[in-house]
Amino acid sequence: MRVAILGGTGAFGRALAQRLAGGDDEVVIGSRDAERAQAAAAELGVEGATNADAIRGADLAVLAVKADAALATAEEIADALGETPLLSVASALQFSKEGVHPDPEARSLAERVAQRVRAPVAAGLHTLAAANLGAAPPEEDALVCADDPRAKELALELAAKLVAGRAVDAGPLASARALEGLTAVIVNVNRRYKAHAGIRLTGLH
Amino acid sequence: MRVAILGGTGAFGRALAQRLAGGDDEVVIGSRDAERAQAAAAELGVEGATNADAIRGADLAVLAVKADAALATAEEIADALGETPLLSVASALQFSKEGVHPDPEARSLAERVAQRVRAPVAAGLHTLAAANLGAAPPEEDALVCADDPRAKELALELAAKLVAGRAVDAGPLASARALEGLTAVIVNVNRRYKAHAGIRLTGLH
Numbered sequence: 001m002r003v004a005i006l007g008g009t010g011a012f013g014r015a016l017a018q019r020l021a022g023g024d025d026e027v028v029i030g031s032r033d034a035e036r037a038q039a040a041a042a043e044l045g046v047e048g049a050t051n052a053d054a055i056r057g058a059d060l061a062v063l064a065v066k067a068d069a070a071l072a073t074a075e076e077i078a079d080a081l082g083e084t085p086l087l088s089v090a091s092a093l094q095f096s097k098e099g100v101h102p103d104p105e106a107r108s109l110a111e112r113v114a115q116r117v118r119a120p121v122a123a124g125l126h127t128l129a130a131a132n133l134g135a136a137p138p139e140e141d142a143l144v145c146a147d148d149p150r151a152k153e154l155a156l157e158l159a160a161k162l163v164a165g166r167a168v169d170a171g172p173l174a175s176a177r178a179l180e181g182l183t184a185v186i187v188n189v190n191r192r193y194k195a196h197a198g199i200r201l202t203g204l205h
Numbered sequence: 206m207r208v209a210i211l212g213g214t215g216a217f218g219r220a221l222a223q224r225l226a227g228g229d230d231e232v233v234i235g236s237r238d239a240e241r242a243q244a245a246a247a248e249l250g251v252e253g254a255t256n257a258d259a260i261r262g263a264d265l266a267v268l269a270v271k272a273d274a275a276l277a278t279a280e281e282i283a284d285a286l287g288e289t290p291l292l293s294v295a296s297a298l299q300f301s302k303e304g305v306h307p308d309p310e311a312r313s314l315a316e317r318v319a320q321r322v323r324a325p326v327a328a329g330l331h332t333l334a335a336a337n338l339g340a341a342p343p344e345e346d347a348l349v350c351a352d353d354p355r356a357k358e359l360a361l362e363l364a365a366k367l368v369a370g371r372a373v374d375a376g377p378l379a380s381a382r383a384l385e386g387l388t389a390v391i392v393n394v395n396r397r398y399k400a401h402a403g404i405r406l407t408g409l410h
Contacts, residue, residue: 096377098352098377099376099377099379099380100376100377101377101379101380102379102380102382102383104311105311106309106310106311132408138407138408139407140407140408143390145390145393147303168394168398169393169394169397169398170390170393170394171304171305171389171390171392171393171394171397172301172303172304172305172306172393174304174306174307174389175304175306175307175386175389175390175393177307177382177386178307178383178385178386178387178389178390179386179390180383181380181382181383181384181386182383182387184376184379184380184383185348185350185375185376185380185383185384186406187376188350188374188375188376188377188380189373189374189375189376189406189409192374192376193373193374193409193410195408195409195410196408197406197407197408197409198406198407198408199404199405199406199407200404200405200406200407201391201394201402201403201404201405202343202344202345202402202403202404202405203337203345203400203401203402203403204394204398204400204402205398205400
């Protein structure tokens with residue numbers, strides 16, 4: 001699979017590229033700035049390009065920009081993306097002194113991204129911390145959701161390469177509301193228990 | 206601890222009562238109809254009463270009615286409840302042929318319950334299936350959130366008695382949005398994998 005990691009110079013994008021580098025997949029880090037992308041890519045032994053160039057020929061694009069840039073970036077890349085499936089991984093969080101709150105919007109960020117592109121959109125990987133991804137695959141599951149079967153299949157295929165646990169089909173894209181909210185739960189848990197928490201599902205055979 | 210399970214004649218309420226019965230806690234099943242409460246309670250060897258009577262003397266009340274009755278029941282019991290901490294366990298789901306969708310409301314059901322009572326409100330236990338609770342404590346974690354420290358502490362104490370895993374503090378009451386959404390994820394997973402899924406957090410020491 002050829003995977004374009006858009007906004008791949010950030011912490012999660014780099015960790016994702018690092019986890020995939022040296023495996024069977026072709027990885028290209030995208031950024032607004034081609035030089036930044038190439039610098040980050042060179043460190044990890046993968047390719048680097050502008051976001052639009054990174055998308056060309058990719059089987060799956062991962063929207064790995066920060067939450068506050070996700071909608072604008074989706075608009076910017078919509079034409080380059082065409083029908084290439086897009087995986088949304090960001091969660092809009094609100095920080096307060098009582099703890100981290102989930103996004104107060106009724107619709108998930110992934111659903112709002114989907115309104116801005118023609119491509120089929122999946123959402124997932126929200127419970128994977130960059131810090132847990134870098135080295136060996138973590139003993140966690142990775143949850144993915146989508147309405148489009150092909151976007152879901154590619155996202156599950158990618159997810160399965162990232163974790164020692166399962167890539168789990170969490171249902172329709174509307175489940176992104178829950179998966180994005182889980183990031184808030186995990187950040188709260190990390191603060192409370194001084195941990196790098198992840199998720200496993202029990203009861204699957 | 207004396208626990209009042211309001212709407213305790215339903216599947217989850219009965220499973221909760223069954224799990225606690227015979228332990229160190231006093232359990233009273235509440236219902237709108239005292240006779241139904243007493244009939245359900247007699248089967249499980251606990252007490253039964255109207256919701257208002259069940260609340261009297263309880264340390265913690267669990268709002269175990271179905272999601273579509275949660276807000277109306279909260280209003281009905283508000284006076285009887287007074288300042289007794291209330292644990293909201295329901296999730297408003299939307300069923301469609303593409304799968305189960307999380308509640309489309311921007312605010313969680315628990316936050317809307319909290320607007321209807323003077324009592325401090327916690328939310329939790331959303332990932333515990335009645336089918337997994339009945340017999341031995343399941344090998345799962347139970348997630349709880351609240352703004353009020355005492356409501357959170359009591360809810361965590363209750364949660365710890367229900368599972369073989371951990372009772373996990375998931376942060377402020379706003380986290381209920383994510384926890385309630387997880388019920389949709391779990392129902393989707395159960396359908397897809399023919400499972401009775403639950404959750405464990407990884408990375409906690």
